[in-house]
Amino acid sequence: MTPRVKRALHLIPAAAALVAAMAAAPTTAQAAASPYERGPDPTEQTITAERGPFQVATATVPANSASGFNRGTIYYPTDTSQGTFGAVAIIPGFIEPESTMSWYGPRLASQGFVVFTLEPFSVLNFPDDRANQLLAALDYLTGSSSVRSRVDASRLAVMGHSMGGGGTLRAAEMRPSLQAAIPLAPWHLHGDWRNVRVPTMIQAADNDFIAGVGNHAQPFYQNLTNAPEKAYLLFENYGHMSWISANTPIAKYSIAWLKRYVDDDTRYSKFLCPAPGAPSSTFQEYRHTCPD
Template identity: 35%
Template structure:
């Protein structure tokens, strides 16, 4: 089922309560999703005592050493004939942003997607056991209800299949996935990256079909990187870094359940992105408890390209906020001036607060 995000609740709180809540989202910006992130990273291997899972071959766990637990986790598997090094850069990237990542190999480099799905599920069990191993630096620091999976090529197809097999998986990041005739009836929010010029897993034969095969009731996003090849999403630097920013935002939103990241996607990263040749999505940030047409005040046109007209009768003060609850500007509407001008702002979602109402404005 689609999630109803709590942006409106957050928005009202930033107006009616002290600025403490606003501070929670102030530092969550596109510019701050850097590679690497703010946290220091360490690793664990089987030599350090982590479990040797039967459904995969070797593993490295990347974890933050100075972030505040509990941590969400993600398991990542490479593609056909590929080694863990092919997707290794994702490990320290996620960990440096507070997400534990386990990168695994496969028992055979020729394993097909279904075997890679089982390998991912087995890897999550290894992470789960670290939460209870009394000599592990991750003991009691993991949220074992916040697990995600990812993979490249056949590993990407395997990550989708893992979500079908294990309904407790909270998110999927499929990197140029390869899986013909996909059966993907699951509810795990899925992000699919593809490369426009991928000759190994052409989007029309794989990624696009995966998106269509995932139920419309499941939150999903497909981001096709312009001129990208089959390995364009193997690192967070793909698409001039936008691949990492979108993947991290997706996991923070759906696995870490941090709603501050939803407007980063809807209002910034996915608005006419220069790195994309195609974007398909079926998810949204919605106002909580404010159904359409529930306002006494009417604004039109909405969406707008420039200004909106407001049907007020008496002089009314208004304030405009962005989706992070930050004040942009304010003014007074009266009989001779009933317009609010958005022409100097980027495309996206804005909120107008006037009297006891909050109105959502879309500039396109």
């Protein structure tokens, strides 16, 4: 046997081991299906925790800081090692101050979002006024706020309660570049949302006597015929004001929706699809287009 043949035979085991290692190693796509994934792999415990994996700081935005909205508070992750974050603006409902939405700030920001909770110009503002304020707040966040370098301007979302929920739907209709919308017990006199082209999760209460689901949330969902994805969560034994104080199921599904559509993070699909069984102790009804 020639020396060249002997050397070739010695290389065979090493080559086989290399091939096996390459087959076993995760690809980049497997390691991170989305470049916007932030934080560790989620579990039921992490998504329902009062605080997520990110430390949070706050910045107060006083009145007259910019045009188009009144004032508010920004909650943001202090971590700068993972790049920029998606952002969400949140506005309360009729006769509600910003403080009713304040619990969403640290809860969502600690999961990897920049969150801007707003005080409306007037607690009497109607939904379309609130829509304009939500969009102006997002423009401020990405354009001139103290945290603008932390925000990815291409990954933005809106949320709101009651008339703020109606404003959320209108904002999504006005700005189709948004990545997600979450109307909470939405109220609006307009019911045709066929022009909304933003992934939208409507959350509703079975005991809502202010924005009754038969006239608001349910037909709103049905009319979202052009939304690329949509969901309808009818919570069991909830009332119209269930969204103004800390609530684990509300937080869980809001986080999952934002993660899935603002961050394109399919690791959170398991919390949305298949839809949880209903009726149950949590949901009277749950509908979802479930693309995954």
